[in-house]
Amino acid sequence: MLYADKRALETNLQVSLLKIREKELQFYTQNCIAIGTQAALLSGFAYNGIIQVDIPSSSSDWLKTFYLCVTTAAMGFELIAVLNSTLCSMLGPGLALRGPDGSMHRAVDGLMLEYRLTFLFFTMGLVAFHVSALLFAWLEFSWPVALAMTLALVMFIYGMWRYFNRIYQRFALDSDRMITGKFEFGDSPEPVQNAASVAASIGRAGLNEVLSGGIASTPSTCAGPNVAHSAEPSRIIGLVEPRPAHSTYAAAATKANTKENCIIA
Numbered sequence: 001m002l003y004a005d006k007r008a009l010e011t012n013l014q015v016s017l018l019k020i021r022e023k024e025l026q027f028y029t030q031n032c033i034a035i036g037t038q039a040a041l042l043s044g045f046a047y048n049g050i051i052q053v054d055i056p057s058s059s060s061d062w063l064k065t066f067y068l069c070v071t072t073a074a075m076g077f078e079l080i081a082v083l084n085s086t087l088c089s090m091l092g093p094g095l096a097l098r099g100p101d102g103s104m105h106r107a108v109d110g111l112m113l114e115y116r117l118t119f120l121f122f123t124m125g126l127v128a129f130h131v132s133a134l135l136f137a138w139l140e141f142s143w144p145v146a147l148a149m150t151l152a153l154v155m156f157i158y159g160m161w162r163y164f165n166r167i168y169q170r171f172a173l174d175s176d177r178m179i180t181g182k183f184e185f186g187d188s189p190e191p192v193q194n195a196a197s198v199a200a201s202i203g204r205a206g207l208n209e210v211l212s213g214g215i216a217s218t219p220s221t222c223a224g225p226n227v228a229h230s231a232e233p234s235r236i237i238g239l240v241e242p243r244p245a246h247s248t249y250a251a252a253a254t255k256a257n258t259k260e261n262c263i264i265a
Helices: 002-051 061-098 103-140 143-170 195-203 205-212 224-229 231-240 245-264
Strands: none
Touching: 002 061, 002 103, 061 103, 103 143
8 A cells, every 4th residue: 555655656746747847848849840930931942042043144153153052051051950840849759758767858858959959050041041142142233233232131130140149148048057847856056075975866866766757867977978978968059059158167167076076986
């Protein structure tokens, strides 16, 4: 009787925690769908710029080559964004729904990284699309008209950058302060100070497995493979979401303390 009650309590607690994590899953899935929709629209415009534009034969070869390369790059970047967003919105929720214990955390963590890469490709395609429009002006029109279009496009690009920077800074959230739905019982926000704390955290692995949905999600401070595995996600997040300088110094100090604790242990 007591065993059944304990198992029922663990199951209900795990289901409640997964409902919290499901909100993150829906958030990242909707982000991928939104990016993919706009990327598909821009890729169609870029494709029309390749097949339906009558390039004058009198234009210089280097200008025609540059225009076609930039337009193709715009279409390619946007198609990559469409492909990434489609796969993420299909496979991510599928893994969380039908996978074993811990699959929800694996799906959410994967979507968190992949949607950043998708947004990066979308931004690169958007910039290439504007450069393609600028080159099209110099291919089709006389230099006074092309110069006027160039100035207008440069002003619009600058305005887009200002609006993007303003909105991003207003809603910016540093990765170190981001709160996720993943719950790990007994974890302390402070870095591990000695080997005894590491041993104590390892001893809590059984309850962590119940609460976080799998033993694979239990953190390990001094494990070399885990540190190497986290290098790729950190590089992706740093590429799309640059961290301030003080966060870099804090991360370096934490890494140094971790190495020292591992040596002492």
